[in-house]
Amino acid sequence: MPARELQEQLNTLREQLEQNPPLNEDERKNLHELMAQIEAQIELETQVQNSSLSDNVNLAVERFEIDHPTLAGTLRNIVQTLGNIGI
Template sequence: MPEQSLQDQLKALHDTLQDSPQLDEATQALLTQIAHDIDNLESKTAPPNDLTDLLQEQVIQFENDHPAISAILRQITDTLGRIGV
């Protein structure tokens, strides 16, 4: 069940990133890399050890300026925790 939730949350992150042209290129690239790393979880590729820490940093960074992205990242962090990442 958490894996399906994670897929849904990743889709929401991808959709939100496409709808957020106001993000600078570095931020867009970082979020895209995070999404890619999480996608790799499904193919059993090991994620970077600091993936959860990186997600939490991004949640804090986006809290005021990009609340939709922040909320999605928070959900992804919670889901990753539930599946043991």
């Protein structure tokens, strides 16, 4: 189930953040806000398009891809899963 995959990827991102990568306060806050949005979307389990969530995650990928490629890779997986479930 794609929602399960998304939850697993979100858990991976959470684990990566617990390893305290060198992020400033704004970066960490932004990721936590995105995670909350993703979790809310999972809870709703709706097929309603929410392009702003995908856009926000894509922006985070761009922001982190150079300095934090592991986080960016996980975020890319989240974007793909969001697309697969129609979000």
